[in-house]
Amino acid sequence: LNRKLKNILLKIEYDGTDYKGWQTQRVFGSRSKTKTIQQTLENVLIKILKEPVKLFASGRTDSGVHAQGQIANFKTHTQIPLTKLKIALNSLLPCDIRIKTVKQVGLDFHARYDAKSKVYQYAILNKSEHSVFTRNFSTHIRYPLDIGLMRKEARAFLGKHDFKSFQASDKRVRNSVRTIKMISVKKQRGYIYIDICADGFVYNMVRNIVGTLIEVGRGKLQAGSIKRILKAANRKYAGPTASARGLRLLKVNYT
């Protein structure tokens, strides 16, 4: 028997603007966007492979959030060579979803359970007007932000903390303890980029961290605030949730 089961890993880039996030959801009576990245990909895979396909991603991304290096895997009996599969996928997928890598991995690999950490990047354009070229991929903040203050305060997030203050109040998980391994605030060509690497993220965690750091940058929260907000373990003390359009899943680490 040649048609052995294979486990295929996909590295995916997507512009999340027109999608209701990664995961397939049934939406009743909703007038807004209803298509998901997962469903769009599965439909194209089924068309090419002519067998049922179930995709597992490293994690969901929310409505409007982008990915530069989302990882997903699926099992298949196909004998199509992987280079041909990549070409077929990219020719059938809409141009806001691109497959960057297709490779065979061990049968026990699982994109979600095996992920050791993930890196998200948040982009802020800190100018008087937004840019038409990055308007879907960054947030526009008109008032001046003190990046030095933001960088200093951001250090308080490093390490293992209960992120109750930074999780969406309507989507709480029992255990909101996560470890932030790296957080950086840098300025490049007019943009402020906030990169966060953690072993996991509670719902809206990056967007709430960014919203709070923006409050720091504009002087609405003083030095030492982040430490106090983490301790309070209450969503009401953190800043507002930053817009989804500025957020992208940069990378998933498996080692």
Next chain:
Amino acid sequence: LNRKLKNILLKIEYDGTDYKGWQTQRVFGSRSKTKTIQQTLENVLIKILKEPVKLFASGRTDSGVHAQGQIANFKTHTQIPLTKLKIALNSLLPCDIRIKTVKQVGLDFHARYDAKSKVYQYAILNKSEHSVFTRNFSTHIRYPLDIGLMRKEARAFLGKHDFKSFQASDKRVRNSVRTIKMISVKKQRGYIYIDICADGFVYNMVRNIVGTLIEVGRGKLQAGSIKRILKAANRKYAGPTASARGLRLLKVNYT
């Protein structure tokens, strides 16, 4: 009389993807995009100023072409302060058009007749797959391009030449002599940027120059080709027209 006539200069950035170019055109029975940047801007200006407005740009940009620094001017009797006018414009304009500068200039200033030179930039993504984030603002070339060869050949464009070989065959002008003051080919973060500064451009000139340089980069045209093609003064010898989406009007120089 306080309501003196003023001449107002606008610096405009736009994502040309959904527009039929700068200029107002009447299109009969066309199903494709029909709105123009000029008409969109004039409609908003008329709404704010409550008087008829005629905008003059430094030049037209084609369907799908972008601008980072388009300049236009209009005459008005308004007494609205210019900072307020800018805010009003940006709040009424769609988010793919932004006003970056509003300033009063001498009554004899004309955005087109006073322009000394213009700089266009063309962006090529030279990777196996296009990027979802820049897909509307760059052209994707899959096969490897030799940037050294392109840079060398590009030098032949410098100076005063008859650009008959590089003008759209269906839109010829009587005098196709133009002077290229600067042309550069540079690589930055995976993109190849071709910048061209000239005292004027015949129809499709930048896109035909870029299409020809791409042929050079992939080895389809040999060293010395540009010189010969310029001399031939015939459109059929130059390369194909590069896609509009990679092109943006970067800057208009008035000195």
